[in-house]
Amino acid sequence: MRKGGPSRAARTWLCIGALIFSTWATGATSPSADQAKLQALQKQLDELNEKLNRLKSARALSAQQEAMQNHWSTMQDYMRSMRQMPGMGARGRSDWMMMDPGTMGMMGPGMMGHGMSGWAMPSTVTPNAYQQQMQERNERMRSQMAAIAAETDPAKRQALMREQYESMYRDMQTMRGMGWMWTPNAAASLPEANSRGAQLVSKYCSQCHAPPPPSLHTQEEWFGVTQRMRGHMGDQAASGSGVLIPNAADLSALTDYLGKHGRAAP
Numbered sequence: 727m728r729k730g731g732p733s734r735a736a737r738t739w740l741c742i743g744a745l746i747f748s749t750w751a752t753g754a755t756s757p758s759a760d761q762a763k764l765q766a767l768q769k770q771l772d773e774l775n776e777k778l779n780r781l782k783s784a785r786a787l788s789a790q791q792e793a794m795q796n797h798w799s800t801m802q803d804y805m806r807s808m809r810q811m812p813g814m815g816a817r818g819r820s821d822w823m824m825m826d827p828g829t830m831g832m833m834g835p836g837m838m839g840h841g842m843s844g845w846a847m848p849s850t851v852t853p854n855a856y857q858q859q860m861q862e863r864n865e866r867m868r869s870q871m872a873a874i875a876a877e878t879d880p881a882k883r884q885a886l887m888r889e890q891y892e893s894m895y896r897d898m899q900t901m902r903g904m905g906w907m908w909t910p911n912a913a914a915s916l917p918e919a920n921s922r923g924a925q926l927v928s929k930y931c932s933q934c935h936a937p938p939p940p941s942l943h944t945q946e947e948w949f950g951v952t953q954r955m956r957g958h959m960g961d962q963a964a965s966g967s968g969v970l971i972p973n974a975a976d977l978s979a980l981t982d983y984l985g986k987h988g989r990a991a992p
Contacts, residue, residue: 763811764875770804771864771871778864781857790853797860798847801898808891813884819967822934823895824888848901863897912936923983930972930980931955938984944992945985952981 777800781793808814809824816824851859870890877883899907906912913919913928916937931937943951956977962969972980 760812760880764871767804767807767811768871768875770800770807771868774800774804775864775868778857778860781853782861784853787853794853794856795847797856799844801860801894802844805891805894805898808887811884811887812880814888814891816967819933819962819969823892845898845902848903851901859901863894867894906939906942907935909936912939916940917987918983921983923979923986926972926976926980927983930959930970930976933959933969940984940987941989943984943988944990945988946991948984948988949981952977952984 774797777793777797781790781797784790784793814824816822848856867890870886870893874883874886874890877886896908899905909915913924913932913936916924916927917940918924927937940948956972959969959971963971
């Protein structure tokens with residue numbers, strides 16, 4: 727018997743044990759844990775499908791509206807669950823869809839982000855139009871989830887999940903009238919595009935999305951929106967995202983510009 731230290735086999739097992747402990751201590755999830763989370767997401771998808779079927783079969787307008795609201799809320803619950811999956815955090819300021827899962831949003835309560843209040847149901851969509859749009863999205867989501875569940879490479883699986891989340895985010899925001907956030911060359915379409923105000927809007931407001939059209943809000947509303955946005959930028963800058971924060975003079979100038987070209991007050 728060898729004396730003076732553990733055998734080679736014993737040293738090997740010690741190394742394996744240390745590696746397992748290290749993986750556990752750093753918070754890494756096991757394959758079985760990830761599989762359980764994927765199964766929970768699949769269960770939510772099945773629930774979404776059931777609620778969509780209830781909307782389709784409802785006859786009374788009140789029942790249709792209730793079913794539509796239930797489905798809309800469950801869609802947001804599903805997205806919140808996706809945000810808890812590994813690898814779903816923001817990767818720099820340009821990855822703004824992944825920012826602030828628990829805040830009220832970037833441009834007002836529920837406008838962006840996934841706050842506790844949630845996104846309000848689009849006021850102009852009819853139950854029939856909602857059902858048709860969501861049916862297409864539901865089929866795409868189920869196809870995406872099948873690809874996610876079949877993927878064995880963790881990095882590729884995370885990429886597929888982020889793709890599904892981002893497509894859902896865009897679809898739901900577009901239904902809420904927020905399609906302007908992805909408008910190409912939006913800066914060139916701003917009123918008085920060469921003015922200092924327009925240039926400041928392009929500099930600060932387009933760090934995470936397309937610069938907003940001034941007609942979105944009235945002059946009074948823009949004052950509150952820009953104040954909230956500056957606070958949001960400060961939060962993101964504090965987290966190391968690299969977001970630029972307007973100083974008092976720049977904030978005042980871009981607020982005046984947006985207000986000048988804003989929507990007329992009712």
